[in-house]
Amino acid sequence: MKCHTAIDTVYETEEALPLKTRTALAFHILFCGRCAAQMNRYRQVRALLQTGFFPPAPDFSDHIMERIYAEEGSGEEAFEIPGGIPTRGWVIVGLVVLLSFSTLFFGSDFTRVAMDQGASFLLPLGITIGIAITGYGALFIGSHLKELSERFKL
Numbered sequence: 001m002k003c004h005t006a007i008d009t010v011y012e013t014e015e016a017l018p019l020k021t022r023t024a025l026a027f028h029i030l031f032c033g034r035c036a037a038q039m040n041r042y043r044q045v046r047a048l049l050q051t052g053f054f055p056p057a058p059d060f061s062d063h064i065m066e067r068i069y070a071e072e073g074s075g076e077e078a079f080e081i082p083g084g085i086p087t088r089g090w091v092i093v094g095l096v097v098l099l100s101f102s103t104l105f106f107g108s109d110f111t112r113v114a115m116d117q118g119a120s121f122l123l124p125l126g127i128t129i130g131i132a133i134t135g136y137g138a139l140f141i142g143s144h145l146k147e148l149s150e151r152f153k154l
C-alpha cells in the first residue's frame with residue numbers, strides 16, 4: 001500500500017473497509033511513521049467530535065426573522081439618497097444638458113474642427129453625448145424607482 005492510498009482510507013470508518021485493505025493499512029502504518037502520525041491525529045479529532053466537544057451553535061433564526069419582519073416596511077427607503085434631489089431639480093439639469101448639447105453644433109469652433117477632422121471627430125462626440133444622456137437617464141430612473149413603479153403600476 002502506498003502512502004496516498006493509506007491517507008485516502010482515513011476518511012472512511014475502519015469497520016467499513018474490507019479485511020484485506022484493513023490488513024494492508026495496519027501493515028503500512030507499522031512501517032510508515034508519517035502515515036501513522038496522520039492516522040493518529042485523525043482518530044483523535046474524530047473521537048473529539050464524537051464526544052460533543054463543541055457546544056451546539058445557538059439558534060439565532062427567531063431573532064433574525066424578528067428583525068427582518070421589523071425592517072420589512074422600511075427596507076426600500078434604505079436605498080434612497082439621504083436628503084434627495086427634487087424632481088424639479090432633475091428636470092432643470094436635464095434641460096441644461098440637452099440645451100448644451102444642441103447649442104454645441106452651432107459654435108464656430110465646432111464647424112471648423114468638424115470640417116478638419118470629418119467623421120473621426122463626430123464618432124467620439126456622439127459616444128460622449130450618448131454616455132452623458134444614458135448616465136443622466138440611469139441616475140434619474142435609479143433615484144426615482146419607487147415613484148416610477150407607482151406611476152406606471154410596475
Ligand SMILES: [Zn+2]
Pocket residue numbers: 002003004006028032033034035036
Ligand atoms: Zn505512508
